[in-house]
Amino acid sequence: MSTQYTEDNIKTLDWREHIRMRPGMYIGKLGDGSSQDDGIYILLKEILDNSIDEFVMGSGKTIEVVVRDREVTVRDYGRGIPLGKMVDAVSKMNTGGKYDTRAFKKSVGLNGVGTKAVNALSSYFKVQSIRDGRTREAEFSKGELQIEHDEKDTTIRKGTRISFVPDEAIFTKYKFRNEYIAKMLKNYVYLNPGLRILFNGEEYYSENGLKDLLQDTIEEQTIYPIIHLKEDDIEIALTHSSTSYSETYYSFVNGQNTTQGGTHLSAYKEAIVKTVRDFYGKNFDSTDVRKSIITAIAIKVMEPVFESQTKTKLGSTDMGGDLPTVRTFINDFVKRNLDNYLHKNPEAAELLLKKITQSERERKELSGIRKLARDRAKKVSLHNKKLKDCKQHYNNQKNLRKLETTIFITEGDSASGSITSSRDVETQAVFSLRGKPLNSYGLTKKIVYENEEFNLLQAALNIEDSLEDLRYNNVVIATDADVDGMHIRLLIITFFLQFFPELIREGHLYILQTPLFRVRNKKETRYCYTDEERVRAIRELGKNPEITRFKGLGEISPGEFKNFIGKDIRLEPVMMDKNTTISELLEFYMGRNTPDRQEFIIENLVVESDEELEVLAEPVPIDE
Template identity: 80%
Template sequence: KVSFVPDEFIFKNYKYRNEYIVKMLKNYVYLNPGLTIVFNGEKYYSENGLKDLLSENINESDRLYPIIHLRGDDIEVAITHSKTQYSEEYHSFVNGQNTTQGGTHLNAFREAVVKTVREFYGKNFDASDIRKSIISAIAIKVMEPVFESQTKTKLGSTDMGGDYPTVRTYVNDFVKTNLDNYLHKNPDTAEKILKKILQAERERKELSGIRKLARDRAKKASLHNKKLRDCRVHFGDTKNERNLETTLFITEGDSASGSITKSRDVNTQAVFSLKGKPLNCYGLSKKIVYENEEFNLLQAALNIEESLEDLRYNNVVIATDADVDGMHIRLLLITFFLQFFPEIIKEGHLYILQTPLFRVRNKKETIYCYTEEERIDAIEKLKPKPEITRFKGLGEISPDEFKHFIGRDIRLDPVMLDDNMSIDELLSFYMGKNTPTRQEFIIDNLKVELDIIE
C-alpha cells in the first residue's frame, strides 16, 4: 500500500489530477499483464498488454483493421491504423518507463515498419504514406539503458546488452519476421493497409502544390511577420536542462501578446499572436491547414508538420480572455488540435492559462483573485475599503503584473481527453451541425446563479 500526502510547504496551491495518475497506473498494468492495481477503490487490470493500450486509445469503429499484436522475449508491439486521424501516434516504453520522447527503439521501430511494408508489397512507398494515421505501441527491455535526459523520456542506448545485437538490429529483425508473417496470414488486413497507403499517397500529391506555397508563405512570415516572438531554448534541446520549461503562449490580438511579450522569460517562453477568431476546421481536410494563414503559421511555429518529434515547445498554452469571445477562440483552437494534431493533447502538451479575474488591494498588500470566492476572501482580509479591479481582458493587465501569472506561480489547466468519447464523437457533437441536440445539452447543463451560490 502506498499513500501520499503533499507537504503544503513545498506544494503550494496544489491540486490532484487523478487523470494523470490513472494514465500512469494503466501503463503499468499494460506492461505487466495479470497485475491488478487498486487506486482509490478503482481496479486497473490488463490481460492483453499493449493490445489493451491501443484498444483504450482508439475506438473499434475508428480502427481500419483489428489490432496487430506481436510478442517476443524482450519486445512487444501493437499496431493499427486510424480511419480518421491524420497524424502518427506512438506509445513507447523501455524497462517499464514511458519514453514520451521516443529514442533509438522508437526510431528503429518506425524504420522497421516502413522497410517491412515496402518488402511485403514489393513497392518503394514513401515512408510518410506508410506511417500516416498509424497508431502503435512498442515496449522493449534493455540491459543498463542510457537515457538522454534526467526525466528518462528518451532512450539514448544503441546496445540491447548481453548477447543481443544493437537495439536497431533487434527491433528491425523482430518486426521484419513477425509483421511479415502476420500480413501473409491475414490478407484482409494487408489489403486494407495497401488501400490506406495508396489513399495517403494520392492526398500527399494533391497537397504538394499547396504545401509548397504555404511553406514559402511561412518562410516570408517568419522573416517579416511579428506573429511569433520566439524564445532561445526549444523542447528538442535535450542537453539544455530547461527544455521541459519551453512554452508557447497563443494569445488573441496584439494587446494581450504585448503584455506577455514584455513580461515573459525570453529563454523559455515564446508568444504567438492570433488575428481575430480562427476558422472552425471541424470536418475539413488537411488542405485547410496550408490554405489558412493562421493555421499554417501556427503549424510552422510549433514545427509539427512532419511529426510530434520535432515539437519546439513542451507546453502549448492557450491564453485567451475569460469572456465569451475568449472561450470561443479557445474552443476553435482545441478543435484545430483535435482534428489535425490530437497527439499534442494525448501527450499532455496543451494547456489553458488561468489569469486573475480581480485585483483586490490596499496601500500595504495586493491580492489577485481567480474566482468569486477568492475575491470575497480578499475583501474580508484587506477591509475596511480595499480597491477592487475587474480584469476584462489580458490586454488590461500591465506587463509588471503579468509576470506574476506566467512565472513560478503560473496556473495551467491541462486539456485532457475523456476516455468515454472518441475524438470523432466529441467533435461531431460540439462542433458539428447538430444544433438542436447541442441546445438541449446546454439547457440541461446550464448553471444558474442559485446553483453557484449553493
C-alpha cells in the same frame, strides 16, 4: 577587485541538501500538478517502480495506491525491504538492491536515487516493511529521520507500504489530478499482464498487454484489426486509423513510458517502413507507410541508459548481455513477425496496401499546396510579427529547461503585447492571432496549408508530420474569459482535435487561467481567480480594500502579467473524455446547432448582472 577564492568557497552538500537545492536534476520540472510530467507524479512513479520490479521478479500481484488530498500511499505485497537495511534503503544514496543484476535483471531504476529523492522532497515520508512475520516502520521529514520504530512481530501480509506528502515549500499550490495518475497506472498494467492495481478502490488490470492499450485508447475507426506480436524482451501492437492524419506512438523500456522516444522508437519506425516495403516490393515513401499509424512498442534492456533521471528518452544502443544492438534486435523481430503476419492475413495486408496508396495519393495532391504555403510562409516570416519566439526549445535534447518551454496563443495586440513584455524570453514564446480563427470542423488538411494563420501556427509548433520535433512542451491558449474568448478557445481546440489530436492526447494543450479580480490594501495585493477567492480576500484584507475586476487580458499591465505566467502560473489542461470520441466532441461543439447543445449552454451559463459587474469594475480608493 577580484573575489577571493579559498577553501571556504568549497562546499559539500549532503544528499538531502543536494536534492532539495537541485530537484530538477532528479525529477525534471516541479509544476503544480496541471501537467502529467510535473514532479509530484514523478515522485509517485519512483515509488511505484520499486513495487513493479517486485511483481516482475514474481513477488506480489497486487499494488494498492491511495491519494487523499496531498498524501499518497503505495502498498505492495512483494518481498519487503530487508528490515535491517530499511532506513538505509530510503535515506542513503547509492544504497539499494538493484546493483545486483541477478536480482533485478531488467529493472527501471538502477542508480538507487528514486526513493531517496521522494524522501528528501517530502514534508512527510513514512516507510513500513513486512517480512517473515516481522515488521519495521520509520518516519522522515525532508529526508531527516524523525522516528524509527523497533522491529516487532506481525500477522499482516509481507510487502512494503510507503506514504508521502510532497513538500509545499518546493511544490507550491499543487494538486494531484486523478486523470494523470490513472493513465500512469493503466500503462503499468498494460506492460505487466496479470498485475492488479487498485487506485482509490478502482481496479486496473490487463490480460492482453499492448493490445489492450490500443483498444482502450483508440477513439476512431481502424483500417484492420490490431496486430499484436511479442517475444521475450519485446512486444508490439499496431494498426492504422481510417480518419486520423497523424502518427501515434506509445513506447516503453523496462516498464518506463519513454514519452520522448529514443533509440528503440527510432529503430521501430525504421523497421516498420523497411518490412512493409520489402513485403509489397515497392519503395513507398516512409511518410505514406506511417501516416495514421497507431502503435505501441515495449522492450526490456539490460541496465538501460536514459538521457535524464526522469527516464523519458532511451539513450542505450545495446540490449545488454549477449544480445545485439537495439536497432538490430528490433529490426529482426519486426521483419520476422510482421512479415509472417501479413503473409498469413492477406485481408489485413490488402487493407494496409489500400491505406498506403491512399496516403500517397493525398500527399501528392497536397504537395503543390504545401510548396506554395511554405514559400508564402518564408516570405511572410521575414516580416511576420505573429511569433515572438523564445531561445530554448522542447526538441533540443540538450536544453535543461525543455520541460518549461511554452508558447502562448493569444488574440489581439493588447493581450499579446502584455504577455510578450512580461514573459521569460528563454522559455516562453507568443503567437498572436488576428481575430477569430477559421472553424476547421469537417475540413480536410488542405485548409491547414491554404489558411495562412493555421499554416504559420503549424510551422511555429513544428508539428506538420509528427510531434517528434514539437518546439514547445506547453501549448497554452490565452484568451479573455468572455463569450468571444471562449469561442476562440473552441476554434483553436477544434483545429488541434481535427488535425493534431496527439497534441492533446500527449498532454501538451492548456488553457491559461487569469485572475478575475484584484483585491488590495496599502500593504498587500491579492489576485483572485474565483468569486470565492474574492470574498475571502475582502474578508482577510480588512476594511474597504480596493477591488478591480479584469474584463480582459488587455486590461492587465505587463508588470502585473508576469505574476500570472511565472512560477505561480495556473494552467488548466485540455483533456479528452475516455468515453467520448473526437468525432463526437467536434460534432457536439462545432457541428450544426442542436437542441442538445442549446440545453448544455443554458445549463452551464453563468450570468452576472450589469449592476454587479459595474460595482466590481470600479476601483475603491484606499483610505489614506
